[in-house]
Amino acid sequence: MQKNNIDNTNLVNRLKKMEEELERAGLLRDTLIRIVSHDIRGPMSNLKSVISLVREEQVGIEQAKEFMVTIDKGVDHTVQMLEELMEWGQAASRNKKVEQEEIILKDVIESIVKKIQPQIDDKKLDFEISGDIDAVCLFDKNAIRVVLRNLFSNAVKFTERGGQVRVKINMQDDLIVIAVSDTGIGIPDEMKANLFELKKDNKRVGTENEKSSGVGLFISKDLINQNDGTLKVEDNPDGKGTVFEFTMKRSKP
Template sequence: MHLIMNEENKFNYHSVFNEIVDSVFITDGNSAKIIDVNKSGCHLLGYSKEEIIGNNLYSFIEDNLSTDFPKSPSEIKMFGSVLLNKKIKTKSGDLIPVDMTLNTFTDETGNFVMTSLRDVSERVRYENKILEINDELIKSNTSKDKFFSIIAHDLKNPISAIISISEIVTNKKEEVPEEELNEFTGMIKSLSEHTYELLENLLNWSRIQTNKIEVSKSNYNLSEQINKIIKILSPTASLKNISIKNSINVDEIIFADSEMINTVIRNLVSNSIKFSMYNSVITVSSKSDDGNWYISVTDEGIGMEENYIKDLFKIDVHTSRYGTNKEKGTGLGLVLCNEFIMLHKGSIKIVSELNKGTEFTIQLPKENL
């Protein structure tokens, strides 16, 4: 190809050159200065032809990528002529993803590079969408695996135990001392409560995963809600001689979905009971500022390490531990708590120290109070 042409060839060259759909730049092979550019190139960059010619082509390339580009015909031949997923800067400051194709040619006036740029914004959008869908599928499969794992083990085992103990109580009650019968009855009650709580968490979690749950907010008394939770959980806490203290102002009114917040606080207090020492105290407190309410559940339990805390709300990471009385959990309760608070556009903060205790703090944005 020759840049020195007669008038007729020059006319044909520019006619074809300007009709090319891709953005094409002719640059000097040594300096990378732009000698010519077609209409598509001007449109892509948002500059006029006069503004583009004379500039170094690499000045339009995103800075942190420009060092990747071959600077001479010899480098192009050495490293290849196709560069994918690069970004070019437009006059308006936008960064447009492009694929680049570089070809070299020589005539009697010197060495030149023809660079073709193809806008791949649409392809990148589709690629990102595919990655997003793939991530969702992975999360969905993880959730499904966790769901079936809980059903297969954590739900099946206590039900099997209830059936076995019930058979003993029903069929051999005359042979079993009254003291043991009372113990068996207590075990049935404890296992039934655990199974019911687990089943309730499973159902709520499954409703969230299928988008079949909506936040229904109203103004309600937080202190009264905490008193009801304490009443429900006190029998379990008494087995370790744990006292649950409600430090919330009796007139504290918040605006939230009372059922969701009830589930969250009940799970957090239940979690604190599980990991608290005997003869300790669990405190439920609250405070507020101009924009948020803060509800805290603080215990004097075994605490957690920092690397354990960061995985507590991840469904795909096993975080379940035995409690101080060998209580078994699934880790689903805390995942559900986080999901419910996220639906309120809030967050849960955890501060913990090994062998000292843990504080869970719920942050809820104020609105419409």
């Protein structure tokens, strides 16, 4: 009798968890559809308007070119957002088991920094990596790239020209802790409460009007959670900017 009660309790808990996951998936789906449709509609509507104006000869070619500069930025932003969502979908598919493997952080970090080096150089940032850079973590290969690229790109995007970005890797027992800090514009307190959620208010431009998709931190948080890690944000203790700190499992020799 007692065993049956335990089995029933376990079944109820499993069903409740499945219900919560389905509810969350439905909310995510609805929110994603709303965000994506809004972001795609803007550039496409503007492009259609310019084409119509040119066709009806209401504007000249030179004026149309000026309009296209603004439209081009909007399209770039939309493409970036769609790419992030596609990568998240590939790395976080509910039908796909998270495949953690041994990853040398140095290799991944250097690869990502190389891709964003033009932005680092353009803003003349002091970008420094220190600590246990040769540490080996256990993480999904695709997911770690998405997470690090989002955090590095955000630090660069929201730091003023001539500022500093620091990436520190520390091994703590069975964990690896990566802290990405910057001397940028920081994050308003009212935004921090929902920073890792799919909220339209999370979208803002960088210090030089760089576009933001508004989904990068939500994606990063979700991927880190699936790989048994944690992600938190706090003000830079040095007085200016932000620190994002996340943990991951350490591979044992």
